[in-house]
Amino acid sequence: MRVPTIKDVADRAQVGIGTVSRVLNNSTQVRAETRERVNRAIEELGFIPNPAARQLSGGKTSVIGVITPFFTQPSYVERLAGIQSSLYDSDYDLVLYSINSREHFHNRIQNLLTQRRTDGLILLTPPRIDTKNLPELDNMPIVVLDSPHMPHYPTLRIDDLAGGKLATEYLLSCGYDRIGFIGDRLDDPDFGSGATQYRFEGMQLALAAAGAPKNHRWYRFGGLGHNIARTHTYELLSMSDRPRAIFADSDIKAFDVMNVAQEMGLRVPEDVAIIGFDDIDASRYMMLTTVRQPLGDSGIQTVELLLDWLLNKNEPEKMMYLLPLTIIPRGTT
Amino acid sequence: MRVPTIKDVADRAQVGIGTVSRVLNNSTQVRAETRERVNRAIEELGFIPNPAARQLSGGKTSVIGVITPFFTQPSYVERLAGIQSSLYDSDYDLVLYSINSREHFHNRIQNLLTQRRTDGLILLTPPRIDTKNLPELDNMPIVVLDSPHMPHYPTLRIDDLAGGKLATEYLLSCGYDRIGFIGDRLDDPDFGSGATQYRFEGMQLALAAAGAPKNHRWYRFGGLGHNIARTHTYELLSMSDRPRAIFADSDIKAFDVMNVAQEMGLRVPEDVAIIGFDDIDASRYMMLTTVRQPLGDSGIQTVELLLDWLLNKNEPEKMMYLLPLTIIPRGTT
DNA sequence: TAGACATAAGGAAGCGTTTCCAATCACCAG
DNA sequence: CTGGTGATTGGAAACGCTTCCTTATGTCTA
Numbered sequence: 001m002r003v004p005t006i007k008d009v010a011d012r013a014q015v016g017i018g019t020v021s022r023v024l025n026n027s028t029q030v031r032a033e034t035r036e037r038v039n040r041a042i043e044e045l046g047f048i049p050n051p052a053a054r055q056l057s058g059g060k061t062s063v064i065g066v067i068t069p070f071f072t073q074p075s076y077v078e079r080l081a082g083i084q085s086s087l088y089d090s091d092y093d094l095v096l097y098s099i100n101s102r103e104h105f106h107n108r109i110q111n112l113l114t115q116r117r118t119d120g121l122i123l124l125t126p127p128r129i130d131t132k133n134l135p136e137l138d139n140m141p142i143v144v145l146d147s148p149h150m151p152h153y154p155t156l157r158i159d160d161l162a163g164g165k166l167a168t169e170y171l172l173s174c175g176y177d178r179i180g181f182i183g184d185r186l187d188d189p190d191f192g193s194g195a196t197q198y199r200f201e202g203m204q205l206a207l208a209a210a211g212a213p214k215n216h217r218w219y220r221f222g223g224l225g226h227n228i229a230r231t232h233t234y235e236l237l238s239m240s241d242r243p244r245a246i247f248a249d250s251d252i253k254a255f256d257v258m259n260v261a262q263e264m265g266l267r268v269p270e271d272v273a274i275i276g277f278d279d280i281d282a283s284r285y286m287m288l289t290t291v292r293q294p295l296g297d298s299g300i301q302t303v304e305l306l307l308d309w310l311l312n313k314n315e316p317e318k319m320m321y322l323l324p325l326t327i328i329p330r331g332t333t
Numbered sequence: 334m335r336v337p338t339i340k341d342v343a344d345r346a347q348v349g350i351g352t353v354s355r356v357l358n359n360s361t362q363v364r365a366e367t368r369e370r371v372n373r374a375i376e377e378l379g380f381i382p383n384p385a386a387r388q389l390s391g392g393k394t395s396v397i398g399v400i401t402p403f404f405t406q407p408s409y410v411e412r413l414a415g416i417q418s419s420l421y422d423s424d425y426d427l428v429l430y431s432i433n434s435r436e437h438f439h440n441r442i443q444n445l446l447t448q449r450r451t452d453g454l455i456l457l458t459p460p461r462i463d464t465k466n467l468p469e470l471d472n473m474p475i476v477v478l479d480s481p482h483m484p485h486y487p488t489l490r491i492d493d494l495a496g497g498k499l500a501t502e503y504l505l506s507c508g509y510d511r512i513g514f515i516g517d518r519l520d521d522p523d524f525g526s527g528a529t530q531y532r533f534e535g536m537q538l539a540l541a542a543a544g545a546p547k548n549h550r551w552y553r554f555g556g557l558g559h560n561i562a563r564t565h566t567y568e569l570l571s572m573s574d575r576p577r578a579i580f581a582d583s584d585i586k587a588f589d590v591m592n593v594a595q596e597m598g599l600r601v602p603e604d605v606a607i608i609g610f611d612d613i614d615a616s617r618y619m620m621l622t623t624v625r626q627p628l629g630d631s632g633i634q635t636v637e638l639l640l641d642w643l644l645n646k647n648e649p650e651k652m653m654y655l656l657p658l659t660i661i662p663r664g665t666t
Numbered sequence: 667t668a669g670a671c672a673t674a675a676g677g678a679a680g681c682g683t684t685t686c687c688a689a690t691c692a693c694c695a696g
Numbered sequence: 697c698t699g700g701t702g703a704t705t706g707g708a709a710a711c712g713c714t715t716c717c718t719t720a721t722g723t724c725t726a
Contacts, residue, residue, distance in 0.1 A: 003447055005712055016676035021714055029674060048448055052388035053712035056681050060714095061385070063428075072414045072614070074407075081405045084431050093450070095396075096427050098417050114336060115381055117426070255618040281405070282615040285588040338682055349706035354684055362704065386682030389711050393684095667726100674721075683711090690705075696698090 004045040013041035024049060064306065065118035067097045067108060069125060069191060073252070074280040075295055079124060079145060082299020090307060092119070102127045102190045113140055120306045126150060127191045141309045143316070145302045147193055154316040156302050158293045158323045160195045164202020164247075167275050167291045170327045171245045172210050176273050179207065180218035180236045180243030182229055182253055196221065196249050199277065203247060218243045229253040233260040237272060245273035245333070251283045251290055258286065258332065274332040287331030294323050337378040346374035357382060397639065398451035400430045400441060402458060402524060406585070407613040408628055412457060412478060415632025423640060425452070435460040435523045446473055453639050459483060460524045474642045476649070478635045480526055487649040489635055491626045491656045493528045497535020497580075500608050500624050503660045504578045505543050509606050512540065513551035513569045513576030515562055515586055529554065529582050532610065536580060551576045562586040566593040570605060578606035578666070584616045584623055591619065591665065607665040620664030627656050 006024075010017045015038060022030050023038040030038075041047075055061045066083060070076050080096075087094050095118065099105045106129050112118055113134060120141040128149040144155040171179055181203060183196035200219070207214055218236060222228035229248070233256060236243060248254035254276030258268060266272050276283060279292035301321070308314045339357075343350045348371060355363050356371040363371075374380075388394045399416060403409050413429075420427050428451065432438045439462050445451055453474040461482040477488040504512055514536060516529035533552070540547055551569060555561035562581070566589060569576060581587035587609030591601060599605050609616060612625035634654070641647045 003449075006714095007712080010676095017713085018677060018715080019675055022675085025714080031674065034674080048444065050389070050712050051448065051450055052385050052394070053681090054714080055385035056383070056389050056683085056711090057713040057715080059681085071417055072411070074614075077410050078405070084404055084429060088431060094429050096417060096429055098421060111381070115384065116336075117384055259618060259620075282407075282618070285592060285615070286618060287592075339684095340682080343706095350683085351685080351706060352704085355705090358684080364704065367704080383682050386711090387684080389681090389713085390683040390685080392711085670723100670725085672721105672723080674719100676719080677717095679714105679716085681713090684709105686707105686709085688706090688708100690703105692701100692703085694699105694701085696700105 003050075004047045006047070006049070008045055009038065009041045009047050012045065013038045059116065061117060061119050062092055063095050063118045064092045064120050064122065064303075065095045065097055065112055066122045066124060067099060067105065067112075067126065069099050069105075069127070071096075071098045074282060075250070075252075075278045076124060078280060078295035079299040082296035083122060083303050084299075085296075086300045086303035086307075090303075092307075092310075102129060105129060106133075110134065116140075120310050122302055122306060123147065123150065123153075125191070125193060141306060141315075143302050143306045143309075145298060148320070149193065151320075152318055154305060154318055154321070156298055156305070156321045156323060158325055160198030161202040161205070163277065163291050163293070163325050164199035164204075165206040166202075166325055166327060167199070167247050167277065168203040168206035169210075170289075170329075171247065171273065171275060171333065172206065172212055174245075174273065174333050176245035176333075177212045178215070178218070178241070178244040179203070179212070180220075180246040181249070182220050182222070182232050182236070182246060182257060183249035185221050199247075199249050215241075215243075229256040230260050233257045234264070237261060237264055237266060243272070245269075245275070248274065248276050251276035251278045251280045251286075251288060254288055254290065254332075255282070255286055258288070268332050279328050283328075283330070289330045289333040290328050292326045292328045298323055336383075337380045339380070339382070341378055342371065342374045342380050345378060346371045392449065394450060394452050395425055396428050396451045397425045397453045397455065397636075398428045398430055398445055399455045399457060400432060400438065400445075400459065402432050402438070402460070404429075404431045407615060408583070408585075408611045409457060411613060411628035412632040415629035416455060416636050417632075418629075419633045419636035419640075423636075425640075425643075435462060438462060449473075453643050455635055455639060456480065456483065456486075458524070458526060474639060474648075476635050476639045476642075478631060481653070482526065484653075485651055487638060487651055487654070489631055489638070489654045489656060491658055493531030494535040494538070496610065496624050496626070496658050497532035497537075498539040499535070499658055499660060500532070500580050500610065501536040501539035502543075503622075503662075504580065504606065504608055504666065505539065505545055507578075507606065507666050509578035509666070510545045511548070511551070511574070511577040512536070512545070513553075513579040514582070515553050515555070515565050515569070515579060515590060516582035518554050532580075532582050548574075548576075562589040563593050566590045567597070570594060570597055570599060576605070578602075578608065581607065581609050584609035584611045584613045584619075584621060587621050587623065587665075588615070588619055591621070601665050612661050616661075616663070622663045622666040623661050625659045625661045631656055 006017050006020050010020045020038055023035050097108055123144045125146045142153050144150045144153050146157050186197050220232035246257050248257050254274055257274050261268055261272050276288050276290035279290045283290050305316045339350050339353050343353045353371055356368050430441055438460055456477045458479045475486050477483045477486050479490050519530050553565035555565055579590050581590050587607050590607050594601055594605050609621050609623035612623045616623050638649045
């Protein structure tokens with residue numbers, strides 16, 4: 001059986017195709033009785049508008065694109081899951097674009113903006129790029145999640161400085177005063193988001209406020225990958241004046257710290273306390289104390305902002321929306 | 334500046350639109366010289382074919398749909414990541430459809446088959462449905478990953494029976510003879526894949542072959558969710574003749590087992606050994622001994638099969654492609 | 667009752683491709 | 697030189713929708 005088209009609906013409802021289209025698009029210019037008749041015909045035929053035709057004619061794609069790096073990392077997955085779940089009941093499809101580098105990101109967004117394959121875009125932790133080269137950026141609703149690099153667009157993110165303070169204050173309140181830090185390199189040209197830097201600064205502020213000791217030898221800033229955090233941990237914990245607690249700027253790194261500590265025969269938290277950052281799902285199993293940021297919720301809120309923009313033309317303010325942070329005390333402190 | 338269309342290319346290359354289209358679609362019916370001229374014009378204008386028009390006219394969407402349940406579970410994410418990475422260099426976009434129930438799955442696939450929003454479909458762990466109601470299923474290339482429920486389609490999956498044997502034989506070879514089992518309920522109407530059942534049967538075969546003791550009180554089949562596995566673990570480990578080792582049919586459940594054992598003051602593996610199934614990323618951090626199935630690779634292979642089908646018309650055989658399993662010995666045995 | 671104006675509805679044009687058919691051209695055999 | 701054949705090309709039609717323009721139908725006011 002052929003897939004029914006708008007023409008079939010029009011014939012069955014004894015109206016013109018224009019009227020059917022108006023019913024589909026909730027135009028007010030239709031008499032209630034006519035609308036009813038058309039809806040019945042749609043129902044009876046099981047008519048579903050052809051998305052390609054709709055897109056070609058009206059420019060609407062019913063697609064929301066999500067551009068994300070590091071698709072495999074749990075914190076990204078959890079944000080993505082939030083996005084997915086919010087889109088679930090909408091009429092929008094979610095297209096996933098994974099990127100590996102700043103260049104790739106630039107190409108991808110350039111393409112998407114010119115090709116108009118999507119009605120809106122969610123940029124998950126986008127790298128720093130020169131948006132001056134993207135003149136048409138303003139025509140497409142874009143919401144940024146977890147990045148300070150696109151201040152001219154609505155952005156949901158956390159206050160990393162406050163997060164660093166929070167973690168440190170918690171460690172201090174537990175009685176640990178000598179605190180080490182393990183984070184990303186500060187000047188990553190591709191994906192450096194400044195998160196590590198702010199969290200570290202927040203830590204320094206908290207230490208200063210409490211009059212706690214600082215020691216630059218306790219602070220390590222590495223690249224990505226497991227081994228670097230492992231190496232740093234080993235170095236820190238081998239010192240004669242080793243830190244009494246370690247603040248890792250992500251839960252994944254904190255797991256490495258836990259592993260290395262255990263391999264070195266140190267007890268957690270008796271010999272060394274550990275706090276992470278993110279509160280990914282696995283942290284619960286690892287009994288890791290951490291700073292929770294609302295990963296799933298942040299995805300949900302991002303979609304809400306974007307849908308309100310697309311559906312109700314409520315363009316959100318181009319500002320940073322700061323998300324709440326909380327300490328989740330578990331077994332490593 | 335307006336986005337260039339095929340007409341602009343045709344004008345600039347001094348040819349007709351049909352010729353441009355033939356060049357775009359690699360038809361052989363174009364003189365080499367003409368083809369060259371057209372390609373230059375495309376290059377100069379930065380022309381990119383409009384996907385919507387293409388789809389409306391030619392029926393090709395350049396989209397591959399992935400239908401997956403449990404989007405948040407690590408094993409699914411890892412499969413998905415494999416799929417994503419393989420699609421990365423192709424011209425296909427990946428659209429993610431998450432489903433919650435068998436009904437939802439049925440509706441979704443029905444819609445996709447009639448709407449033709451995708452050129453091909455990957456079904457990740459689809460539930461058991463009545464495919465008789467989907468007469469057009471045969472028109473759309475579909476590859477199934479991790480499910481025995483669609484035997485009339487090419488399917489990549491593991492041999493769960495062999496996996497159960499493998500895990501059990503390994504535990505026996507470590508000297509643990511009293512072995513418990515924690516798995517899903519056997520008759521889940523929605524997503525029961527038979528995996529638990531086959532893994533359990535494999536275990537029973539291995540026990541019988543080795544003459545090891547069996548005890549039905551050591552075997553628990555629960556539903557989804559953390560608490561059920563936790564409860565079962567507690568029950569098992571509270572017995573006076575408690576099992577010396579526990580085989581959990583997923584790593585996630587094994588984590589619960591580890592947690593409960595620890596809370597009960599039991600040492601792993603000295604008091605109770607634990608083996609999981611899947612080898613998700615987190616298992617490495619948890620030092621969990623487990624049966625590794627190639628999650629990421631399975632996604633890659635699925636895409637290879639599908640792309641070969643779409644691009645080269647190599648329709649794969651409608652059979653089960655069995656993926657290899659290996660024991661990953663770590664700290665819990 | 668007539669004119670003005672709002673509301674409702676029909677349907678052609680247009681969106682940017684692919685594909686099909688017809689036209690043209692080059693070449694060859696007879 | 698003529699007719700036939702295959703390769704190459706141009707461009708109309710078609711895909712299924714939205715939108716705009718037009719016409720028809722009320723409805724209200726003076």
